Amino acid sequence: xxxxxxxxxxxxxxxxxxxxxxxxxxxxxxxxxxxxxxxxxxxxxxxxxxxxxxxxxxxxxxxxxxxxxxxxxxxxxxxxxxxxxxxxxxxxxxxxxxxxxxxxxxxxxxxxxxxxxxxxxxxxxxxxxxxxxxxxxxxxxxxxxxxxxxxxxxxxxxxxxxxxxxxxxxxxxxxxxxxxxxx
Amino acid sequence: xxxxxxxxxxxxxxxxxxxxxxxxxxxxxxxxxxxxxxxxxxxxxxxxxxxxxxxxxxxxxxxxxxxxxxxxxxxxxxxxxxxxxxxxxxxxxxxxxxxxxxxxxxxxxxxxxxxxxxxxxxxxxxxxxxxxxxxxxxxxxxxxxxxxxxxxxxxxxxxxxxxxxxxxxxxxxxxxxxxxxxxxxxxxxxxxxxxxxxxxxxxxxxxxxxxxxxxxxxxxxxxxxxxxxxxxxxxxxxxxxxxxxxxxxxxxxxxxxxxxxxxxxxxxxxxxxxxxxxxxxxxxxxxxxxxxxxxxxxxxxxxxxxxxxxxxxxxxxxxxxxxxxxxxxxxxxxxxxxxxxxxxxxxxxxxxxxxxxxxxxxxxxxxxxxxxxxxxxxxxxxxxxxxxxxxxxxxxxxxxxxxxxxxxxxxxxxxxxxxxxxxxxxxxxxxxxxxxxxxxxxxxxxxxxxxxxxxxxxxxxxxxxxxxxxxxxxxxxxxxxxxxxxxxxxxxxxxxxxxxxxxxxxxxxxxxxxxxxxxxxxxxxxxxxxxxxxxxxxxxxxxxxxxxxxxxxxxxxxxxxxxxxxxxxxxxxxxxxxxxxxxxxxxxxxxxxxxxxxxxxxxxxxxx
Ligand SMILES: Cc1cc2nc3c(=O)[nH]c(=O)nc-3n(C[C@H](O)[C@H](O)[C@H](O)COP(=O)(O)O)c2cc1C
Ligand code: SF4
Ligand code: SF4
Ligand code: SF4
Ligand code: FES
Ligand code: FES
Numbered sequence: 097x098x099x100x101x102x103x104x105x106x107x108x109x110x111x112x113x114x115x116x117x118x119x120x121x122x123x124x125x126x127x128x129x130x131x132x133x134x135x136x137x138x139x140x141x142x143x144x145x146x147x148x149x150x151x152x153x154x155x156x157x158x159x160x161x162x163x164x165x166x167x168x169x170x171x172x173x174x175x176x177x178x179x180x181x182x183x184x185x186x187x188x189x190x191x192x193x194x195x196x197x198x199x200x201x202x203x204x205x206x207x208x209x210x211x212x213x214x215x216x217x218x219x220x221x222x223x224x225x226x227x228x229x230x231x232x233x234x235x236x237x238x239x240x241x242x243x244x245x246x247x248x249x250x251x252x253x254x255x256x257x258x259x260x261x262x263x264x265x266x267x268x269x270x271x272x273x274x275x276x277x278x279x
Numbered sequence: 280x281x282x283x284x285x286x287x288x289x290x291x292x293x294x295x296x297x298x299x300x301x302x303x304x305x306x307x308x309x310x311x312x313x314x315x316x317x318x319x320x321x322x323x324x325x326x327x328x329x330x331x332x333x334x335x336x337x338x339x340x341x342x343x344x345x346x347x348x349x350x351x352x353x354x355x356x357x358x359x360x361x362x363x364x365x366x367x368x369x370x371x372x373x374x375x376x377x378x379x380x381x382x383x384x385x386x387x388x389x390x391x392x393x394x395x396x397x398x399x400x401x402x403x404x405x406x407x408x409x410x411x412x413x414x415x416x417x418x419x420x421x422x423x424x425x426x427x428x429x430x431x432x433x434x435x436x437x438x439x440x441x442x443x444x445x446x447x448x449x450x451x452x453x454x455x456x457x458x459x460x461x462x463x464x465x466x467x468x469x470x471x472x473x474x475x476x477x478x479x480x481x482x483x484x485x486x487x488x489x490x491x492x493x494x495x496x497x498x499x500x501x502x503x504x505x506x507x508x509x510x511x512x513x514x515x516x517x518x519x520x521x522x523x524x525x526x527x528x529x530x531x532x533x534x535x536x537x538x539x540x541x542x543x544x545x546x547x548x549x550x551x552x553x554x555x556x557x558x559x560x561x562x563x564x565x566x567x568x569x570x571x572x573x574x575x576x577x578x579x580x581x582x583x584x585x586x587x588x589x590x591x592x593x594x595x596x597x598x599x600x601x602x603x604x605x606x607x608x609x610x611x612x613x614x615x616x617x618x619x620x621x622x623x624x625x626x627x628x629x630x631x632x633x634x635x636x637x638x639x640x641x642x643x644x645x646x647x648x649x650x651x652x653x654x655x656x657x658x659x660x661x662x663x664x665x666x667x668x669x670x671x672x673x674x675x676x677x678x679x680x681x682x683x684x685x686x687x688x689x690x691x692x693x694x695x696x697x698x699x700x701x702x703x704x705x706x707x708x709x710x711x712x713x714x715x716x717x718x719x720x721x722x723x724x725x726x727x728x729x730x731x732x733x734x735x736x737x738x739x740x741x742x743x744x745x746x747x748x749x750x751x752x753x754x755x756x757x758x759x760x761x762x763x764x765x766x767x768x769x770x771x772x773x774x775x776x777x778x779x780x781x782x783x784x785x786x787x788x789x790x791x792x793x794x795x796x797x798x799x800x801x802x803x804x805x806x807x808x809x810x811x812x813x814x815x816x817x818x819x820x821x822x823x824x825x826x827x828x829x830x831x832x833x834x835x836x837x838x839x840x841x842x843x844x845x846x847x848x849x850x851x852x853x854x855x856x857x858x859x860x861x862x863x864x865x866x867x868x869x870x871x872x873x874x875x876x877x878x879x880x881x882x883x884x885x886x887x
Contacts, residue, residue, distance in 0.1 A: 129567070129568075129586060130566055130567040130568035130569075130586075131568060132568035132569075133548070133549075133551055133565065133568055134548070134549070136551075137510070137549060137551065160568070164569075167570055168551075168568075168569070168570060171553065171570040171571065172551030172552050172553050172571070173551075173552035173553060174510055174550075174551040174552035175551065175552075189472075190472030190473050191472045191473035191629075191630075191667065191670070191701070191703050191717065191718075192472075192473045192629040192630055192703060193472075194472075194717050195630055195631065195703065195705065195709060197855070199854075200854060200855055200856060200859075203832070203852075203854050203856070204832075204856060207832040227511065228470070228472045228554070228721065229470075229471070229472035229473060229474065229475070229511075230511055231293060231294070231469070231474075231475040231478040231479075231511065231512060232293060232294045232297045232327075232475070233327075233473050233474075233475055233627060233629035233630075233635070233701075234294065234327030234328055234330075234628075234629050234635040234636055235294065235297050235298060235327065235330075236629065238297065243513065245293065245296065245297035246297065247297045247298055250859060251856055251859055252830055252856060252859050252860045
């Protein structure tokens, strides 16, 4: 049996040959019962989204019906079927954040980036997602940008934060020698 | 250079990290390295309201807790306290004698379950073992499984996932059920928005949950356990993985555990973002790799659960209680709490409260004591209006009933539920109709769609609530809500549908006048509902600085330099962004009778 791959190895493999990365992911879970969701989660982690085209391949390799895979991807809100922008912003709309003005934060971000809820900004830089409770309610309102959490977000300062972050990703890209896709 | 006898700890849970603790940790580590002092990482110290926190234990054993520590002031703590022995009074939140606000916050609690949180290093099993970890398991495997269950029975432990079902009963059913293979599942889905108890426990004391699962596995005769955890908790997942690996290295997980012949393995499954998967049959379907749809019970999971095998499914906090019940004995546990609700309960105290955080209080403490004695009262300086318990399935309890004891029976009596432990504190600026609408919006999206009443009824209730908050509601609407609510409760298959109407029904029950103000006078007393409010600039106070004008997304504000500005009501979206931007507090919000404003269909101010 093929050795199970670490997340970083999958990233490298994906750059070389996306199909092989999918094979490796399926291989990694195939022995487990009920592996459909972990397989799809790994695909999303590696590729950023689950492209409808990959479902057929996964189905061939795993023996899970394509329709079943499709029904999972559409049921669970975690799965995206389209690629995301350079930065993923998640705005918490849980109870504490709602009371603390999450709407305003979302509005400010939409205004600042041009991204609609669930969509990507026209320049491809920001994807905006509403999520329910990130578990840091005492710091409400809370957002995460590329998995980093920011608490007590003031709507009128969100723009500044986003510009900074965007500056950082530009820097990172400039310093990157290719190959790596993450930070 | 040598260690001068000081010990230093820093809380590093995701809440603390969001408040900047990781940067403080890195700097502090460097600063302490010169003196050969080891900086110990811990989980959540529980005082969310003054994160990040650093605890300094002096050579004489006295503990000093610093709060709101930042990279700007951490050097001062090292220089003055650790090098010169002079505590930095102004940064101290809990002095050694505990005489402070935060001292009171901690002092009023009974930290039975959270005793390791903020003390041990969650990424190091040795730290857990030093604190007495895995003694409960050792005791359990030396007993007969039936004796383990009997011990849990006499502790009085009830499930902390919401319903309060007696844990020993669940275990007995699963033990008695026929099946070669049995399973334990830990429900770490924590879907209630506004709840973070389980996350904190998992990030701060992961081994206690693993140990609880192992003891449960031994008790019912299971050899495999699954932890179903929401993907939004990456740090908790990482720490669980570390804990599982370390438990295997130390032979607490694996085969023939502690030479008892007991085998047990634990696997992690990440949720994929569906609230309904917190419901046990949906959760099981999800682990099996299917859509998370609840199914009819019976058969109960204890008889036919995961992969059609007997399965006991419990909540994170339930499991975390078990090792201590075994290690210290049931009697040490049931001294806490009331006659029918034994032990302590962990709550996530949040909302408009001064001292929000992760708290643990004995069952039976009154809401008032939690809000005022522990939480230090309302943060906005406004009046305390209500507390919401139990998340989307729970209810809103008005301030008048705040002397109610927090235990399963008393809460049920007033139409609320204990739930899993989210406590949202609301002040007079919270609109109760909006709160009801908020929860319905949430649950409508999460209904799996199987039952007509849950799917369609929820949608209809939401439409009515939207109408009311937009000033288009009628008196009959309130009655219709009540009627629909009771029908949805009766006609739904799973706990989601059965409890969906609770936030609406309790707010109508206790805040009917507020609903009536919306439908009769078209007024939102809390000045919250966009269609019923107006933002205005007080001309006398306005300095004409133009900050608000720059902030407004739709250019609704006009005015010359140094001249009073005005808001064009026809353009204004009522987003409130200008209020935040004015440094002179001259933008007011009001809700006057008969002034419903059409809200423009842009952004999230959209009227559907
Ligand atoms: C819609 C819905 C969501 C639920 N979400 C959770 C949850 O996030 N965590 C949890 O422990 N229990 C949740 N429950 C309750 C579980 O179904 C189950 O009763 C609980 O995990 C049992 O554990 P206990 O006996 O230890 O309380 C939920 C129930 C429903 C109906
Ligand atoms: S009550 Fe709602 S969530 Fe539960 S099974 Fe029915 S439709 Fe699905
Ligand atoms: S409430 Fe929003 S839209 Fe209205 S004036 Fe203020 S900033 Fe502009
Ligand atoms: S920010 Fe305040 S002071 Fe400045 S123009 Fe606006 S209302 Fe006037
Ligand atoms: S409600 Fe936003 S973090 Fe919990
Ligand atoms: S400090 Fe951890 S939950 Fe807040």
